Amino acid sequence: EPEVTQTPSHQVTQMGQEVILHCVPISNHLYFYWYRQILGQKVEFLVSFYNNEISEKSEIFDDQFSVERPDGSNFTLKIRSTKLEDSAMYFCASSVIRGRDNSPLHFGNGTRLTVT
């Protein structure tokens, strides 16, 4: 079964550094997402991306964050000047169709980001 692939599985960085999290969505999917989950808390929406542009973003997704689809397969999340509170599990997800009931999200295995 096709999978969403995320790398690295664990990233440790120092506060103030930039990190890039990588994702390869399922090949025939058109919508891409980033969510995060701080330890012990809810899964939170960050951003959705379609047709090479952001279609929706949350209040969390401020100027510190950016997303990019640099080629036909990769989808990246960049966090500039990381803060301690950015430590979380970051999940990439993809779906086939936008806003349709039969288009559930499929999540990757996540990248655990630790900011020290």
Next chain:
Amino acid sequence: QKEVEQNSGPLSVPEGAIASLNCTYSDRGSQSFFWYRQYSGKSPELIMFIYSNGDKEDGRFTAQLNKASQYVSLLIRDSQPSDSATYLCAVRNQGGSEKLVFGKGTKLTVNP
């Protein structure tokens, strides 16, 4: 603030019993409802989705939706120890929003 609420548990059931997981949501215009299973340290794994009032069955799992009461539930029949996980309820709201709003999850333990 659009919220999804779940009893955090833990919910403990014996092997072979029915586990019942509940979720309420605040946005009356919500359109789609999803149940995900999350093992500790792992990603959410889709179990079922439902968008019409009533029941939807898939194997040992049954999702139930009552939009008037803003309530969605998941029943797991013949519970197995491998079902022990946190179950996340997620809701997609109306208005073309793509985002899923997640509850905090209910931790289920199935005892052998």
